[in-house]
Amino acid sequence: MSPRGGRAELTGWAAFLLYVAAVFLLRRALDRR
């Protein structure tokens, strides 16, 4: 795997996890308010 490909893969999964975390926090905030 090229370093660029590996970095793109890592960045993609990091962005995905951030998105999931953001939706999770939004859900919690909606449930608390």
Added chain:
Amino acid sequence: LSPSRHGNVPLARRRVGAWAAGAGLGAVALLPAAPLGRRYGWAPAVRFAAGAGAAVAVQQALVALAVRRQASAGGPDGLGVVDLLTLGRGTAGAVLAGLVASGVRDRSGLAGWTGFVALCGGSVLLDWLDGPIARRLGTSPAGAVYDLESDSWLTLAAGAAATAWGGLPAHCMAAPAVRYPLLARALRHLRYEEVFASEPRYARPAGIAQMLLFTAALAPFGGRVTALAVRLAAPVVGPVQLAVMLAQHHRLGLGRARR
């Protein structure tokens, strides 16, 4: 605000008919057709539009049936905001089905990103937020049916997509596909609510693992590590989810059930 004849839905009183909602959801599902046409040619775009449009049409025909039943039982005669969010998940499934029908297999390109965005929007954003929003605004009596069916349809469409261009073996489609004949069999003996009345504790993690597998297989940024993880997980996750579906069905004890 007192409960209206629409049931205990004090805040979300606005309702739209199933077909009007279908027109809106269909328009959303067909949005990618033009960019897909410019990128891959018009024949795949037309196949995409036909597949996605047909999926939304079938969904809304079933929803119209459910709304009619609901209304004849004294419930609301239309779809509320929460219902639309839930059916948005079905629309995400329609986009994936359209992409499968298009014949385009381009995981890291526009088609792959379209499917991945639809999947993540449906299975994370809409799925996780419609619960808390439903608790605030109230939901319709048929809301639980829309919820379960949208979930299953999105899973089936994601499985088909992951098999088509995500490199997933076809046996991973068995669990989401077998759900329908099992449900049809169960409905001959039980009411819909009874079929889904209790869920064993192992069902949820198995379902999440399956959706994660489909998500990983469809990830447009997936490289060698993702492909390896998918290749290692698929022979476990697919059969385990199938076993879970069969075990859940067995738990219903249909042989002992009354008709």
